[in-house]
Amino acid sequence: MGNSIHVLKDALKDSGRRVTHKRGLILDLLRETPGHPDAETLLIKAKKRDPRISLATIYRTLALLKKTGFVEEHRLGETHAHYEAVGETPHFHFTCRKCGRVIEFESGLLDRLKLELKRKHRVDLREIHIHASGFCAHCREKGD
Numbered sequence: 001m002g003n004s005i006h007v008l009k010d011a012l013k014d015s016g017r018r019v020t021h022k023r024g025l026i027l028d029l030l031r032e033t034p035g036h037p038d039a040e041t042l043l044i045k046a047k048k049r050d051p052r053i054s055l056a057t058i059y060r061t062l063a064l065l066k067k068t069g070f071v072e073e074h075r076l077g078e079t080h081a082h083y084e085a086v087g088e089t090p091h092f093h094f095t096c097r098k099c100g101r102v103i104e105f106e107s108g109l110l111d112r113l114k115l116e117l118k119r120k121h122r123v124d125l126r127e128i129h130i131h132a133s134g135f136c137a138h139c140r141e142k143g144d
Helices: 002-014 021-032 039-049 055-067 108-121 137-142
Strands: 071-074 082-085 092-096 102-105 131-134
Touching: 021 039, 021 055, 021 082, 039 055, 055 071
Parallel strands: 092 131
Antiparallel strands: 071 082, 092 102
């Protein structure tokens, strides 16, 4: 769990909550799992470490971690959510409509957009969600 558990403990204590073993486990799984797992995938992985964990616990913990800023929820072109631990650098997602491939990207344009919104409208911008979709280079080349 390392350093992240200490930051999580402080954030949860500040909000009047405590860090349980299961909350730390789910955050660790999100940080260890490549890609953007959904709740069911996290449940399968969590049960290997704690067989008593339930899907309801996964969803409650994800909601709490999202509320405290440790987790982001993404739809990625699907009806169910995918999750990812918040990293150091904000990034965005492109999903191919044909193969479902997810490409993460960063953009300096968004930094300029944030500054413009703050300057023109004096807002305290906390987050921006952008999800782009279309066809990846591979699917475009195949032309199916």
